[in-house]
Amino acid sequence: MEEPQWNFSHTEFFLIGFSSLGEHRRYLFLPFCVMFIFSTVCNTSLLYVIIRQRSLHAPMYVLIGSIACVDIVAPLLVAPRMLFSFLSDRNEISRAGCLLQMFLVHFTGSFQSTILLGMAVDRYFAIILPLRYNDVVNSENILRFTFVYVLRNTIIVSSMVILVGRLTFCASNVLYHCFCEHQLVVNLACGDTTKNYIAGFVNFCIPTVDFLGLAYSYVAIFVVIFRSAAGESRQKAIHTCGTHLIVIFITYFSSMTAFLAYRVKHAIPADYRVLISCMYFLVPGCCNPVIYGIRTKEIREQLIKLFHCTKIAPQYAKTVPL
Numbered sequence: 001m002e003e004p005q006w007n008f009s010h011t012e013f014f015l016i017g018f019s020s021l022g023e024h025r026r027y028l029f030l031p032f033c034v035m036f037i038f039s040t041v042c043n044t045s046l047l048y049v050i051i052r053q054r055s056l057h058a059p060m061y062v063l064i065g066s067i068a069c070v071d072i073v074a075p076l077l078v079a080p081r082m083l084f085s086f087l088s089d090r091n092e093i094s095r096a097g098c099l100l101q102m103f104l105v106h107f108t109g110s111f112q113s114t115i116l117l118g119m120a121v122d123r124y125f126a127i128i129l130p131l132r133y134n135d136v137v138n139s140e141n142i143l144r145f146t147f148v149y150v151l152r153n154t155i156i157v158s159s160m161v162i163l164v165g166r167l168t169f170c171a172s173n174v175l176y177h178c179f180c181e182h183q184l185v186v187n188l189a190c191g192d193t194t195k196n197y198i199a200g201f202v203n204f205c206i207p208t209v210d211f212l213g214l215a216y217s218y219v220a221i222f223v224v225i226f227r228s229a230a231g232e233s234r235q236k237a238i239h240t241c242g243t244h245l246i247v248i249f250i251t252y253f254s255s256m257t258a259f260l261a262y263r264v265k266h267a268i269p270a271d272y273r274v275l276i277s278c279m280y281f282l283v284p285g286c287c288n289p290v291i292y293g294i295r296t297k298e299i300r301e302q303l304i305k306l307f308h309c310t311k312i313a314p315q316y317a318k319t320v321p322l
Contacts, residue, residue, distance in 0.1 A: 010173035013098050013185070014091045017082075017178035017274040029086040032278070036079040039285030043068040046289040049302040056298060059137050060126075060240075063119045064292055064299070067247070070115065071285035074108045077101060078281050082178040095169075098180040103161045105179060106203060109255060110153040112284075113207035116248055118145065120217035123244065127237050128224050156206060160199040167193065176270050178278055207255060214248060243295040250287050254280040 018025050050056045050065040078101075085091050093101070125133045160182060167189040175184050182203070186196045218241065225237050258280040261273040268276075293303050 009168040009170055010095065012092050012094050013169075013173045013175055013180065013188075015085065015093060015175050015178055015180070016091050017176055017278075018086075018271055019091075019176070020271060026086050026089075029083055032079065032086070032282070033083055035282045035286055036075050036083070039075055039282060039289075040072060042289035042293075043071045043285055045303065045306060046292060046299065047072070049299060049306055053302050056302065059122050059142065060119065061299070063115055063122060064296075066115045066118075067112070067288055070108060070112045071288055074105075074112070074281050075285055077104045077108065078179045078278070082278070085178070093180065098185065099161055099165050102164065102180040102182055102185065103157055106160065106182060107153060107157045110157060110203070110206040111150070112251060113210040114149045114153065116244075116251065117149075117210040117213050118142075119244055120214045121145075123221055123241055124217040127221050127241075153206060156199075156203055160196075160203050163196050163199050164189075167191070167196070177274055181277065204259065207252070211252060218245065239295065243291060246291055246295075247284075247288050250291075251284050254283050 018028060021028070047065050047068040050061050050068070081093070122137055125136050129136070164182065164185055167186070168191060169188050170190045172188050175181075175188070177184055182196075182200050186193050186200070189196070221237075221241055225234060225241070228234050258277045261268055261276045292299050294300060
């Protein structure tokens with residue numbers, strides 16, 4: 001029996017997430033917009049403080065700044081177009097635009113787990129092998145680490161998206177979502193999609209492998225911490241690692257919940273699945289800068305100075321004679 005010949009393929013998709021709400025869909029603009037603005041402002045302030053303050057140019061703070069960059073970029077890939085859709089009810093996106101968004105969304109997610117792994121490695125050598133810290137955690141090794149992992153993520157995510165670009169979409173071009181997620185787009189394709197599901201699984205392995213490295217590092221760290229004598233250095237190590245673990249928990253919990261929501265679709269209503277996926281891009285960006293701002297003394301002090309100066313600057317300007 002000959003395979004069917006697909007001689008037609010849609011050139012655009014329609015992202016209709018939350019359309020079941022009807023006219024009430026536009027009211028989603030306000031809460032999502034508030035979260036987007038809050039995330040952008042907080043992470044931009046955190047990044048500005050780290051760049052501006054020379055004492056925060058140590059590897060640990062550079063990695064925190066990298067997390068802030070991801071938390072700025074990730075919502076930008078999804079939120080502006082989603083907010084515009086809520087207000088205008090225009091849901092179409094070109095096929096090329098969908099593929100580009102898919103690449104950026106998945107690449108950003110994979111890069112986020114890589115940064116968290118880098119933070120774990122930094123703490124591992126700082127606490128377990130402090131005498132070798134400066135030999136291992138230096139500019140040259142950081143560049144090597146970054147190059148290898150960025151290359152890994154780029155190859156895997158690019159391969160996944162290229163395979164999607166070769167598919168034919170002849171049945172439907174309607175996605176009940178607010179952005180182009182790999183699994184949903186592949187489900188619309190005609191023909192054999194086995195390679196696409198394998199590529200999606202390999203892409204899922206990126207944060208999984210990184211998580212195994214994270215788990216090993218922090219288990220080893222806490223074994224050493226609790227075997228050491230109680231003191232100020234021990235409490236500081238527990239506090240620092242506890243801060244990182246809170247951020248790791250929020251990030252991985254958000255991503256795993258979003259991933260599993262579309263694998264048990266019959267148990268979760270469609271709007272809840274879309275909401276969970278959107279929260280994956282917004283919740284970490286809202287929480288991470290607050291966590292680092294509250295729990296990291298050096299960053300907290302600089303943020304207080306930043307907002308204090310911003311607050312008194314206009315008052316000072318009025319008292320200065322021209």
